[in-house]
Amino acid sequence: MMRTGRPRQFDRDDAVRQAMHLFWEQGYEATSLAQLKAAIGRGITAPSFYAAFGSKAALFLETISCYMNSHGRVNDVLWDDALPPRQAIETALRQSVKMQFGSDHPKGCMVALGVMSACATLHQPLLQPLQDARRRTRNGFKRCIERGVQRGELSPETDINALTALFDSFLLGVSTLVRDGVNFAAVDGATSAILKHWDYAA
Incomplete structure (x- = not known):
């Protein structure tokens, strides 16, 4: 049997x-x-x-x-053309910050923290999906900024790559702030401050 x-x-x-x-x-x-x-x-x-x-x-x-199919979807809004580009960026940033402070899971962002691994080079094939996710978010920021220029919301002289790197590096850095115990109010305020760079480029 x-x-x-x-x-x-x-x-x-x-x-x-x-x-x-x-x-x-x-x-x-x-x-x-x-x-x-x-x-x-x-x-x-x-x-x-x-x-x-x-x-x-x-x-x-x-x-x-x-x-990526749950917590990582907070940045999907960057690809939503139904939203004005500045609103899409602000929504992505604030949703991500709120998620990273969540009480029902580890602090920070799994995608961002993956780049900080001391053994990243030893496990590159495993970490490739995280790198791909970071690239997608970066491209989402860039796409929003390009839409802003096309719609006349940003100056034609806007340095698209620099502004992309600014938003992307801020979001990547939030994980370190959260892990170091910086409170939500401070990071939320920093989000408002970083968004002013869009307004400066208008």
């Missing part, structure tokens, strides 16, 4: 979310298999872990996908 095997003792979607939080908090290199198994819980063994996820690397890539 064929043995059916032991049924899985955990909810897979919840397990991916728990692993995402762990990678988000600690990074890929610092997160061990033992920590992942503990986070998933319910007595998962190494064989059942590998049967479910394949490897630590495969699970990490799955958690990135989970992040």
